[in-house]
Amino acid sequence: MNEQQGFSVAGIPTIVFCIALAAIAGAFYVGMVSGPAPWMGLAGAGVMGVTALMLKGFFQVAPNEGQVLQLFGKYTGTVRHEGLRWTNPFYSRRRVSLRVRNFESGKLKVNDSDGNPIEIAAVVVWQVVDTAEAVFCVDDYENFATIQSESALRQMAQNYPYDAHDDGKPALRSHGEVINNHLRDEIQARLDKAGMQVIEARISHLAYAQEIAQAMLQRQQASAIVAARERIVEGAVGMVAMALDKLRQQGVVELDEERKAAMVSNLLVVLCGDRATQPVVNAGTLYGG
Structure with a gap:
């Protein structure tokens, strides 16, 4: 109709x-x-x-x-x-209102594509464009919009992981525009039969469920620490190589392989350590102690 x-x-x-x-x-x-x-x-x-x-x-x-x-x-x-x-x-x-309306769904507990329980909610902006379909095709079009939007949100969340493990795959936390567009399309497909148009749909709440929130936080912290350490080591190796090149080019000191290895070890300890180092003065020789 x-x-x-x-x-x-x-x-x-x-x-x-x-x-x-x-x-x-x-x-x-x-x-x-x-x-x-x-x-x-x-x-x-x-x-x-x-x-x-x-x-x-x-x-x-x-x-x-x-x-x-x-x-x-x-x-x-x-x-x-x-x-x-x-x-x-x-x-x-x-009387049927044609004004733009919005609502925020409740926090839904669903499993993402990796099986992790998450909490998710969305804000949906919509309006009636066909009054005949809104009144006669569904019993209560406002309640219909709310329930179908939550159903679409649940379906969409199950298709994506919370965090991106692969740079080429969208994730709920990192690809907001892709996720919001998919959510809008999912809701629109459900509300077409009721004469309603979805203007905008956006994620308003996203978090791990309480039972795994602490474990996931520790995993995120570990990933951050590993990434930081990797960056530190990469920079430290570059600095050690630069120091050895400068010493060789300027002829400050001639180092054999064993002395180079000792210097590299000491520099890496200084540069990669997370605490301040204490200098140790060697009064003897490298070979004699």
Whole structure:
């Protein structure tokens, strides 16, 4: 079922017409009182009844709002013209907001693609674009949007790992734009049947579940330490090589292989250590001690 334009006319001219009908009914009543003309009373009552019935057809349409019209249960159209309108008084009307709305899902506990339990939540921005589908294709379109968005969020989270173990594979924590686009597409696929459009969907909360949060934190700390140590060692090796090259080029001292090995060992200890080193002065020789 698709939305179609419903019948309505401007309300102000119709009010003027109703006032004119009321004046005519009053004239009939005056004529009945001034002279023996019972038919004038009946005509006045009829005109007044028509006027009262017409008054039931007035309704207001606010900006970014639609009025869904039904005639004895049959959908007849939607009115989106703003202001005071008039339609068939036998039409029943239901107000549907076309404004942009948003909600934040609850924190869902799901397993990522690696099987790790995580907590995840999202903010979804949406609006109704087809009032007929929103009203007649689902029972409660607002509740439908909430439940289907949480279902799409759960499905999406199961397709990605929390952390990226491979640079080429998207992850929940590191590839925000890819994840948000996928989430929006998943929600849109579910809300299309209800005449709703998803404007934006973004992850608002992401964390490991409490039962594994401490272990995962230790793993992240270990990974950070290993990465830092790797960088330190890489820099220290470069500095040692540069020092040996400078000593050789400037002829400061001639070192044999054993003395080079000792110097390399000492420099690496100094450069890679996480504590301040204490100098030791050797009063003898390298060979004699």
